[in-house]
Amino acid sequence: MTTHFISAEIAPQESAIKTCQAIEAELQKQGEPLRWAITHADAEKLHVEAVVTTVAEPITTP
């Protein structure tokens, strides 16, 4: 497992739950979300900082 500090942006959603879901979906493109926060919110974008984890693929002999 490795840990990574990343940032992301998502569009504002119609509800707080949908916001959480959209953030988790966006972060999952880069790993399993461990901790995140919306650091800056305006009418057009939500800026998110996060730490995600990834699991290394097992090394296989060709």
Added chain:
Amino acid sequence: MRPPYTVVLIVPTGIGAAIGGYAGDALPVARAIAQVADRLITHPNVLNGAQLYWPLSNTFYVEGYGLDQFAAHRWGLRPVHQNRIGLVLDQGIESELRLRQLQAADAVRATLGLTLTDYIVTDAPLGVQLQTGASGATWGTIQNPDSLLRAAEQLIQRAKAEAIAVVARFPDDPGSEALQAYRHGHGVDPLAGAEAVISHLVVRHFAIPCAHAPALPPLPLDPVLSPKAAAEELGYTFLPSVLAGLSRAPQFVQHPAPGDIWSQEVNALIAPANACGSSALLHLSQSPALIITVNDNQTRMQASPEAMGIEAIQVESYLEALGVLVAHQAGIDIAALSPKLKPLQPLSQNSD
């Protein structure tokens, strides 16, 4: 008989909160709320003051990842009488500093009567690395998270630990501007974000209470040390408050039973006014809980309740927030406490 009045207090760590961004300096706020509420749920950053802490019998010490799961209604909280605490020490801690941690642990066993299992040293240095985001919030990563999880698993399986205390070696940089600013009460805690990542890893993997204390050599005496940072410069470790908190931290459960606490029982949540972008707050904003935001607890975040689409009562201070809690618990409309009260209006056709 009315149900217990339950408050969640959030002061996220590592965001430079004017109150709570230093060495347990939100603990007086927690103490005041615990006096008003029947139950207070808050996280280690609020209750930990390194050597200093305060036992609050109606307060639940809930790690941040666990608090997020609780707020999302995935986990409940099961009160306990005591937890067996397993201590994980980072292999990267040098021997003298490691001995200081063990002596702190022995001190809480002898003087406070807490139950600790035998301890474990990780099989590799954890390799904590610190980062600061563009927002100014501090974050961190660790190079060997698997080593941390292996150690915690050993304590849980073999020593029957019910809570995990982690002590990780943090990078030294005693002359850094960030540390100076923090010690003088106007910076962002440079360690906080990484500390949260460490405990989140354990809680996410094992669904067990966890908290972290950094291992650092003592700092040189600073004659202009801020009172807010002073608690972290009293001794050789940050461990006592962590062990005190974990000793009665609630267990996490996924199926309700009598006596457990679930998110629908939360009556109010209090958070800094510009730090409304956390998972826990977003989830609880969709529940009947009253959201109260405090303006004078400024942070580096720029996520107001309006920007997040959250309906909140905005107050200037925690003193005012306490007043809102008292009125709310008593079933009093706070509008009735103002000099002027508007007459009732007919329901608008545009109302939701």
